[in-house]
Amino acid sequence: MHESTIECVEGLELNGCDAEIRESRISRIAVEGYDTSLPREDVDDALREHFASCGNIIHVHVPIDESSGALCRYALIYVNEEDEEKALRLDGSDMGGRILQIQSYPFHENHLENFFDPMKEAKAYRIQHTILVTCDDISLPLDVIKTELEKYFSAIGSLVYPDVTESGAIKTLADVYVRGHEGVEKALERSGPSVGGLNFVVTEVVPLPKITPKTGYNPRT
Structure with missing residues (x-):
């Protein structure tokens, strides 16, 4: 990877390279x-x-x-x-x-934000979401892809790598854990070519588990 690319991606970790994020797919x-x-x-x-x-x-x-x-x-x-x-x-x-x-x-438009702003989650109540990310370039060594992925996504959340299948195939390269809707949006905006030239694809934001109300009764004593 060229030094200029490394510097730019590392800058993104410090939120200084957002302008270099390619247009989302x-x-x-x-x-x-x-x-x-x-x-x-x-x-x-x-x-x-x-x-x-x-x-x-x-x-x-x-x-x-x-x-x-x-x-x-x-x-x-x-x-x-x-x-x-x-x-x-x-x-x-x-x-x-x-x-x-x-x-x-x-993503660059904001004319509906007056409707969304009152609904924004308080920082203390931001739910963790799981983002599934893969890469469409499998010709490179896996460790090279992971290094680029971490530099591109680490500013917005933490990453976990699921085990590969017995055949060595990778369906999901990484699970990216982010907090709140703001974190989800930042991850979705990054779906597409990274500053290092790899094409990282967000395939799904895993739906949150449904909460089943507890039922039952307390017998009188």
């Missing part, structure tokens, strides 16, 4: 029109099902006001850039008796 889409009175998990499930025909749904984010439990009128859906057009064609479609309004909302 993931498209962000804003959706409104769903029933905000439903539980967050139900809306998440419904959106995943509604957009399933568009390709791989990398992530769905339904913002919620942690204090009141109210859902934001806008949700965010993340798909591969080649699937964006299919997702946008669902504008005006019916989901559960509600007409959805769908628009492209690239």
